[in-house]
Amino acid sequence: MMQSMDSKPKKPWQDTPDVSARIVTSIGRIASVMRSGMWEFATAEHLNPTQAEMLQLLQGRKQGVRLSWLAAQLSISAASASDSVSALVSKGLLYKARAEDDGRATALFLTPEGAAMAARIGGALGFAEQAAAALPASQQAELLTGLFKLIAQLQKTDRFPEMRACLSCRFFEPNAHPGKPAPHHCKLVDAPLSVPLLRTDCLEQEPADPVTKARNWKVFA
Ligand code: SF4
Structure with a gap:
């Protein structure tokens, strides 16, 4: 924006957002870059990013997880989580079985193919890990x-x-x-x-x- 000669700002940095605001913006930008990395990987594997994140969350959880837990971790509704789970089950990457801690409840588990896919997803975000490792x-x-x-x-x-x-x-x-x-x-x-x-x-x-x-x-x- 053009500024007239006699209207100099009183303090040169007065419009700079607070440090706290810039921290939040920076974390948001990093999250966007990582989401886009996840998106690229997921698209190539015919998954959507939520499905890819679900596989990652299930990695190493041998006791399985509940649908409600997955929904809470991803901050999505139970109905959306259920749609993604159904898609992953039909792709052969997840299966449902009785929960070990409550025989009346159902838990979700990775199939061997799902576990292999989850491991590959970790590699898709390796660029961000390398950037952190360079510090x-x-x-x-x-x-x-x-x-x-x-x-x-x-x-x-x-x-x-x-x-x-x-x-x-x-x-x-x-x-x-x-x-x-x-x-x-x-x-x-x-x-x-x-x-x-x-x-x-x-x-x-x-x-x-x-x-x-x-x-x-x-x-x-
Ligand atoms: S305290 Fe030990 S067992 Fe618990 S999360 Fe840390 S390393 Fe793992």
Whole structure:
């Protein structure tokens, strides 16, 4: 926009959005790039992105998952989740069986073909992982800590779906070794955990009770 000679802005950067707003915009842009990577992969495999994400979510979950859990993870309605599940079942990538923890309920499981597809999906987003891996190790650890802090704040809004993360795990002991480079502890393997080793999707994770979960995330909030 043209600006007259005598109407200089009072402060040159006054229109710059807050840092918080730019953080959210940047995360949104990264998510869009990853979604488009997922879209390319999914299209080539005759899947839609929701179906691809479902296969990814089921990866390593040998006990299967409920439809309602999948819908919550993807922030979609149960009806939409059900449509995608039906499509995946008809493609031979998923099957339904009795839930191990409740014989009256149905759970969803990956077929061997579905498991192979889920593994390939991980590779489709390898470009983003490579970009993160190119950062110096100290910056990766800082970024991971910052993201945990942001997730901890989002958890307070009850909008963030459950993760198989250390901070939500019953085996996690926060600050068991105060002042040490690896201050936290995993009781399952009985070993100290540093922040760079905290997992966001651990196959051995078992959910902690809500009070313990809230206490663990509060360490980062
Ligand atoms: S490494 Fe796995 S089992 Fe250990 S605390 Fe983290 S999520 Fe739990």
